[in-house]
Each structure stands twice: as structure tokens, then as C-alpha cells.
Amino acid sequence: MRPPHFHPIRKKIRNPLRIAQVAPLYESVPPKLYGGTERVVAYLTEELVRRGHEVTLFASADSTAKSKIQSTCPAALREAGLAHLGASLQLAALSEVFDRSDRFDIIHSHIDYWSFPFGRLVETPTVTTLHGRLDIEELFGIYRYYSDASVVSISDAQRAPLPELNWVDTVYHGLPKEQLRFNPGPGKYLAFLGRIAPEKRPDLAIEIARRAGIPLKIAAKVDVVDRDYFESEIRPRIDSRNVEFIGEIGEHEKSEFLGDALALLFPIDWPEPFGLVMSEALACGTPVIARPCGSVPEILDHGVTGFVASSLDDLVHAVHNVSSIARRTCREVFETRFTAGAMAANYERIYYQLISADRVRPWRSDPEPLRTLAEAALVQDGAQPQDRLLAQPGLTSVRP
Amino acid sequence: MRPPHFHPIRKKIRNPLRIAQVAPLYESVPPKLYGGTERVVAYLTEELVRRGHEVTLFASADSTAKSKIQSTCPAALREAGLAHLGASLQLAALSEVFDRSDRFDIIHSHIDYWSFPFGRLVETPTVTTLHGRLDIEELFGIYRYYSDASVVSISDAQRAPLPELNWVDTVYHGLPKEQLRFNPGPGKYLAFLGRIAPEKRPDLAIEIARRAGIPLKIAAKVDVVDRDYFESEIRPRIDSRNVEFIGEIGEHEKSEFLGDALALLFPIDWPEPFGLVMSEALACGTPVIARPCGSVPEILDHGVTGFVASSLDDLVHAVHNVSSIARRTCREVFETRFTAGAMAANYERIYYQLISADRVRPWRSDPEPLRTLAEAALVQDGAQPQDRLLAQPGLTSVRP
Numbered sequence: 001m002r003p004p005h006f007h008p009i010r011k012k013i014r015n016p017l018r019i020a021q022v023a024p025l026y027e028s029v030p031p032k033l034y035g036g037t038e039r040v041v042a043y044l045t046e047e048l049v050r051r052g053h054e055v056t057l058f059a060s061a062d063s064t065a066k067s068k069i070q071s072t073c074p075a076a077l078r079e080a081g082l083a084h085l086g087a088s089l090q091l092a093a094l095s096e097v098f099d100r101s102d103r104f105d106i107i108h109s110h111i112d113y114w115s116f117p118f119g120r121l122v123e124t125p126t127v128t129t130l131h132g133r134l135d136i137e138e139l140f141g142i143y144r145y146y147s148d149a150s151v152v153s154i155s156d157a158q159r160a161p162l163p164e165l166n167w168v169d170t171v172y173h174g175l176p177k178e179q180l181r182f183n184p185g186p187g188k189y190l191a192f193l194g195r196i197a198p199e200k201r202p203d204l205a206i207e208i209a210r211r212a213g214i215p216l217k218i219a220a221k222v223d224v225v226d227r228d229y230f231e232s233e234i235r236p237r238i239d240s241r242n243v244e245f246i247g248e249i250g251e252h253e254k255s256e257f258l259g260d261a262l263a264l265l266f267p268i269d270w271p272e273p274f275g276l277v278m279s280e281a282l283a284c285g286t287p288v289i290a291r292p293c294g295s296v297p298e299i300l301d302h303g304v305t306g307f308v309a310s311s312l313d314d315l316v317h318a319v320h321n322v323s324s325i326a327r328r329t330c331r332e333v334f335e336t337r338f339t340a341g342a343m344a345a346n347y348e349r350i351y352y353q354l355i356s357a358d359r360v361r362p363w364r365s366d367p368e369p370l371r372t373l374a375e376a377a378l379v380q381d382g383a384q385p386q387d388r389l390l391a392q393p394g395l396t397s398v399r400p
Numbered sequence: 401m402r403p404p405h406f407h408p409i410r411k412k413i414r415n416p417l418r419i420a421q422v423a424p425l426y427e428s429v430p431p432k433l434y435g436g437t438e439r440v441v442a443y444l445t446e447e448l449v450r451r452g453h454e455v456t457l458f459a460s461a462d463s464t465a466k467s468k469i470q471s472t473c474p475a476a477l478r479e480a481g482l483a484h485l486g487a488s489l490q491l492a493a494l495s496e497v498f499d500r501s502d503r504f505d506i507i508h509s510h511i512d513y514w515s516f517p518f519g520r521l522v523e524t525p526t527v528t529t530l531h532g533r534l535d536i537e538e539l540f541g542i543y544r545y546y547s548d549a550s551v552v553s554i555s556d557a558q559r560a561p562l563p564e565l566n567w568v569d570t571v572y573h574g575l576p577k578e579q580l581r582f583n584p585g586p587g588k589y590l591a592f593l594g595r596i597a598p599e600k601r602p603d604l605a606i607e608i609a610r611r612a613g614i615p616l617k618i619a620a621k622v623d624v625v626d627r628d629y630f631e632s633e634i635r636p637r638i639d640s641r642n643v644e645f646i647g648e649i650g651e652h653e654k655s656e657f658l659g660d661a662l663a664l665l666f667p668i669d670w671p672e673p674f675g676l677v678m679s680e681a682l683a684c685g686t687p688v689i690a691r692p693c694g695s696v697p698e699i700l701d702h703g704v705t706g707f708v709a710s711s712l713d714d715l716v717h718a719v720h721n722v723s724s725i726a727r728r729t730c731r732e733v734f735e736t737r738f739t740a741g742a743m744a745a746n747y748e749r750i751y752y753q754l755i756s757a758d759r760v761r762p763w764r765s766d767p768e769p770l771r772t773l774a775e776a777a778l779v780q781d782g783a784q785p786q787d788r789l790l791a792q793p794g795l796t797s798v799r800p
Contacts, residue, residue, distance in 0.1 A: 116495075
């Protein structure tokens with residue numbers, strides 16, 4: 001067991017809270033097109049404002065979320081062709097936040113590990129939501145090195161590669177309640193929505209639809225890296241009658257695209273950390289048929305909001321049974337678990353919890369040589385430091 | 401005039417000093433082969449130890465400098481193929497330093513702008529030596545944003561693109577006094593030492609030697625990016641009698657290579673921030689013939705330690721006159737200005753100056769909105785923020 005870094009004490013807490021939200025700089029908040037993290041940060045920020053908090057959103061200057069915005073670079077980096085300056089711009093953005101940390105009650109970061117070193121140096125508590133997949137071994141070192149940092153997962157499944165981090169809670173992403181329209185259905189086609197990429201298995205979606213004898217509509221963007229995959233594996237299987245490809249769609253088109261569908265097919269083959277599209281489908285009352293990877297078994301209630309199945313046969317069988325799912329129930333589950341309001345309430349609770357706790361800073365009180373924290377991280381799963389040193393970039397040793 | 405960030409007050413100063421030296425992680429300290437910054441950090445560290453200070457060198461674990469070494473990654477990144485993890489490893493390295501900042505009297509960083517945001521958040525004064533060229537417009541934003549950070553230039557000329565930074569002083573690089581052997585000469589050939597690259601003008605060195613009728617020896621490495629240039633422009637002009645190419649040489653071969661030369665040719669065509677090879681030649685008693693770019697007019701005394709000239713004719717003329725330079729004087733100038741001892745004494749003085757000063761932190765006491773510091777940086781040369789915003793990534797604006 002790791003020692004807890006927080007223990008509750010009585011403390012006077014301001015209400016409303018002064019909250020800093022720290023967004024990535026690669027897309028605007030919300031993003032003009034694709035950009036899951038920036039979209040969720042926008043929803044959370046606006047909901048916290050609605051709840052009366054003083055929120056300062058640190059984001060690119062072209063952000064349009066309805067809150068006070070402190071822009072830390074003039075334009076979203078991807079569109080402006082400035083992505084190669086990400087490191088230097090991110091540092092300046094972090095200075096904007098942490099130089100004035102005493103103006104905030106809580107700092108909530110959404111930029112991976114970048115806030116960790118800064119959070120250690122100021123009094124204001126910092127919490128980071130990890131938005132990406134965590135099974136990238138090269139980065140284990142940096143996450144373990146900062147295993148004192150308070151982190152929030154977007155599904156329990158996301159934590160699997162790094163269970164030893166200081167996980168505060170899981171908070172599911174939420175959408176504004178009225179953003180997508182409930183459709184009583186029953187729907188006429190199967191839908192595939194998102195990115196064309198091998199791990200999203202659009203090929204399997206096509207095969208499921210073909211065997212079930214129901215038309216499939218694919219609304220998806222094709223990134224440059226996936227162009228070859230699209231041309232060789234997907235395009236040859238598109239025909240206007242049974243498998244229709246309609247390209248990328250905007251937020252305002254989703255109600256119709258998802259609401260008119262019999263079911264959303266989500267036959268993924270990777271550890272999806274959350275999967276916003278599943279909650280979008282439920283918001284429209286549309287059941288989801290998905291493979292049990294990553295967050296899927298947490299998001300879906302098998303037999304209630306859709307079906308979770310692995311094999312092609314079982315997935316086809318699920319399509320045949322989809323009329324047994326009550327679309328009204330899908331919408332109700334969305335309203336209970338996956339709205340921006342539910343998300344903001346969860347984060348609010350976490351903010352109060354962290355503010356009321358006193359932080360222990362082991363590296364400050366530690367009288368030992370500097371290596372202590374780093375080697376503690378190294379040996380925590382029983383391996384000897386020297387065995388794992390080369391597998392653990394970012395971790396340290398001392399020699400005289 | 402910018403307001404001074406430091407003003408002297410009386411304060412009790414420890415002696416010896418507890419000094420943190422923060423090296424780049426890309427090469428070991430000292431580097432196994434090429435790596436100017438890491439080599440200078442090694443010389444400085446060892447000289448400060450010799451002077452009795454408690455130095456902790458933060459560097460890759462394969463570093464061998466004779467001091468206490470706090471390794472922040474298991475191996476030099478370039479050799480280990482880990483350069484793509486530079487950002488995350490650098491952050492962990494900076495935490496190693498700044499989490500325990502109160503164990504040091506001064507933190508001396510050699511990793512460009514990376515220490516700037518951390519230096520603001522701790523009490524211990526931080527100073528950064530800028531080792532690279534500063535005429536990269538894309539990075540002006542980040543340097544100006546941190547124009548409160550104490551920085552040291554390695555030549556006055558290096559400052560030209562960013563005179564508005566908080567320059568504390570210029571400190572020339574130094575070599576251990578006995579590392580290279582004085583040779584009374586007079587020398588038999590012209591020498592070219594360093595990298596084969598267009599801006600180093602090896603082609604011009606060949607032309608100077610050909611016209612002067614004196615053989616040229618080229619000891620240089622060829623980076624992958626310069627392979628084409630070498631094959632097309634340089635290799636065709638190599639012949640074993642008049643222009644000899646001997647490849648990359650090690651530290652222990654420099655005394656002989658430079659000491660046996662009549663003069664070092666340094667006909668560069670770029671803003672060289674320092675040019676270690678010039679001081680290496682002087683250490684051997686070998687005069688330098690150079691073009692007046694970057695640091696050259698500061699390092700060389702025209703007519704005393706060599707000649708500074710622009711045109712081919714004047715450079716050839718300088719070769720004919722080189723016997724008028726006293727080799728003993730070259731060595732004396734080296735011993736006075738370019739030893740590791742001289743460098744360490746200069747840095748020691750800067751450390752005491754920064755430790756005895758009280759820092760003013762404008763962004764802390766500032767009651768205005770967060771934009772103040774950033775916009776101050778933007779408008780300091782008279783331009784309106786909006787005119788320059790897109791030219792100034794990393795700088796900020798506020799909107800309600």
C-alpha cells in the first residue's frame with residue numbers, strides 16, 4: 001500500500017471556488033473540428049461557470065468557451081502550424097498559471113504530465129485529468145516519478161497500466177444535457193462515428209452490418225496517417241446502398257445521424273480510455289453494440305443500454321436483438337451518468353476534497369540524499385533499481 | 401531602460417557555496433565525442449570543486465565529471481536513442497533540482513529556457529548560461545516572456561538579437577590550463593578543426609590555403625545532415641598533398657594537431673556564439689585567422705593573437721603575415737582570459753552577486769490581471785501587442 005498523500009483536516013473553504021482550468025494548446029477550446037480533450041474542457045468550464053464558480057480557462061486565444069479566458073498562445077497550435085513550438089509555449093502557459101497560483105483555490109490541468117513538476121512547487125492544490133491511453137511504456141518512468149501528483153482517470157480501465165499513481169477518482173466525460181436530441185426511434189440503419197483507423201475496426205463494423213443484413217452509415221474523418229488504411233481496406237467495401245461513407249460530420253449533425261440509427265457499432269480493438277461517442281449515442285436514445293475493450297464495460301450496461309460482445313457471431317446476434325433495448329432507458333442513463341452537470345458535480349467534490357486536505361511533501365521533509373523519491377518509485381513493485389534503470393528513463397540514481 | 405530586478409542588500413553568505421549545475425541530457429558530462437556545452441559544464445564543475453565549493457552536477461548517469469553527480473536519466477539521450485523523450489526527462493530532471501532548491505545557494509542551468517519557469521517559483525536564485533545562437537525568431541517569444549530571468553552570455557555578440565533580456569554578464573568559455581600543450585612553433589601547415597558545414601566555410605579555408613601555397617589539414621566530423629555538402633563541395637577538393645582530410649579527432653590529439661600548425665583558419669560565415677576552437681589554438685600558441693562573425697572580434701586581438709579579415713585577399717594576406725604574431729603571446733592571452741580557472745572565477749563572482757541581491761517578483765505583487773508581464777514584454781520595443789501577437793507565440797492576452 002502506498003501512504004496516502006492527503007488526510008482531511010478542518011479548513012475554511014471559499015465558495016464559490018476560484019478555479020484554473022489548464023487546456024492543451026493544440027486545438028482551441030472548444031475545438032473547431034475534432035479534439036476530444038478540448039471539447040470536454042469546454043463543457044466542464046461552462047458548467048462550472050453555470051454553477052457559480054470563478055473559472056479562468058488557460059487556453060489558446062481563439063478559444064470561445066463562455067468563461068474568462070487567459071490565452072497563453074495566440075492561436076491553436078495545430079491549425080497555426082506551430083506544433084513544433086509546443087514545449088516552449090507550454091512552459092510559458094504553465095508560468096501564467098503557476099506564477100499566480102495564489103489567486104486560485106484549485107488548479108485543474110488537462111495537459112498530461114506537464115503540470116506535475118509545477119504542482120509540487122506551489123501551495124495551491126493541483127489535480128490533473130489524464131485524457132489519453134496510459135499503456136505507452138516509454139512514459140511509465142515520468143508518470144511513476146510523479147506518483148505523488150493527484151490524478152483523475154476518465155475510466156477505471158484507463159488506470160490498468162499504472163495502478164500505483166495517486167488516483168483520486170474516476171470521472172466520466174459529460175455532454176451538455178440538451179446538446180443532443182432524444183429520438184424515440186426505432187432507427188433505420190447501423191451507425192459508425194469517429195475516426196477511420198485500424199484500432200477502431202470499421203472493417204468489422206462493415207462485416208457485422210453485412211451479415212445482419214442492415215445498411216451501415218459511416219461518418220468519420222480520415223487522418224493523413226490512416227489514408228492508406230482507408231484506401232486499401234475500407235473504400236473497396238463501400239457501396240452506396242449497403243455501406244455508405246458520408247465523411248466527417250459536425251456537432252450539429254450528430255443528433256440526426258445518431259438519433260436515426262438503430263444502433264451505434266463500436267467494435268474497437270484498443271484500450272479506449274473513455275469513448276465520447278458512446279455517451280453521444282445514448283443521449284439520442286440509441287443503443288450501442290461494442291467490443292469489451294478499455295472503458296466499454298464501464299460505460300455500457302449489457303442488455304440495458306446495448307450489448308457488449310467479442311466475436312463476430314455474438315455481435316451480429318446483438319444487432320438482431322437490439323429491439324429489446326428501451327431507447328428511453330438509454331436516454332435516462334445518459335442523463336444520470338454522462339451529462340456535463342454530472343461531470344462538474346464530480347469534479348467539484350474532488351476540488352473540495354483536495355482543498356480541505358493538507359499535502360505531505362515527502363521530498364521536502366526528506367533528510368536523505370536526493371535519490372529517495374526516485375528510487376522509491378523504482379522499487380515499489382519489488383524490482384531492484386539496477387534491474388529496471390534502463391527501462392525507466394527519468395528515474396535517478398546518485399553516485400558520489 | 402528596464403527596471404533592475406536585483407538590488408544589493410547585506411546578507412550572510414555561505415562559503416563554500418552549495419552549487420547545483422544543471423546540464424543538458426543529450427550527451428554525458430563531459431561528452432564522449434562532440435558536445436560543446438557538456439564539455440564546458442564539465443570544466444566549470446571540476447574547477448568549482450577544486451576551489452572548494454560543494455557542487456552537485458545534474459546530468460545523465462554516464463557522466464564522469466569529478467564532482468557529486470545527481471543523475472536524472474540513465475544514459476545520454478543521443479547515444480541511447482531516447483532523444484524523443486527529451487521533454488519528459490527534462491521535466492523530471494528539473495524536479496530533482498528545484499524540489500530541493502533550499503539545499504543549494506545557487507542553481508546554474510545550462511539548458512536554454514527550460515529552467516526559467518522553475519526559477520520563478522523558488523527562493524534560491526537561478527542563473528542560466530545561454531550556450532546557443534539566439535537569432536532564431538520563433539524562440540524570441542519565449543525568451544522575452546522570461547525577460548526577468550538572470551542570463552549569462554558566452555560573448556557580447558551573442559546578445560545582439562535579444563538585448564532586452566536580463567543579462568547579468570558575459571563569461572567566456574575556459575579550458576583546463578594544462579589540457580593543451582604550448583608549442584613554440586613555428587608550425588608547418590594551416591589547420592581547420594571542427595565540423596564540416598556550410599556556415600563553417602571549409603571551402604573558403606581550402607581556397608585560402610591554395611592561394612597562400614601552404615598545405616591545409618582538416619580535422620572535422622561530418623554530421624548526417626552535412627554529408628551531401630561534404631561529398632559535393634569538399635571531397636572533390638581534397639588531395640593528399642595540399643589538402644588533407646583526417647576526420648574527427650579526440651581531445652588528446654588536439655595538442656599535436658593545433659600545436660604543429662602555422663595558424664588555425666576559422667573563416668566562418670555565421671554568428672558563432674563563442675568558438676571553443678579559437679581558445680584551443682591559442683592554448684597551443686597557434687595564431688588564429690578568422691572572419692569577423694559573432695564572437696570573433698571579442699576573442700581575437702587583431703595583430704596580437706591572429707588576424708580578423710573578411711575578404712579572401714585579406715585572409716590570404718594574413719597567412720603571409722602570420723610570422724609577425726608571437727606564439728608565446730597567444731599562450732599568455734589564453735592563460736589570462738580563456739582558462740577554466742578564469743571562467744570559474746567569473747561565475748563565482750556572479751553567484752555571490754545574485755545571492756546577495758533580493759529578487760523583485762513583479763508577477764507576484766502585481767494586482768493587475770494576469771496579462772501584465774506578457775504584454776509588458778510585447779510592448780517593450782514600441783509595437784502594439786495586436787501588431788505582434790502572431791509573431792510572438794507564447795505571449796498572451798486576456799479577454800473577459
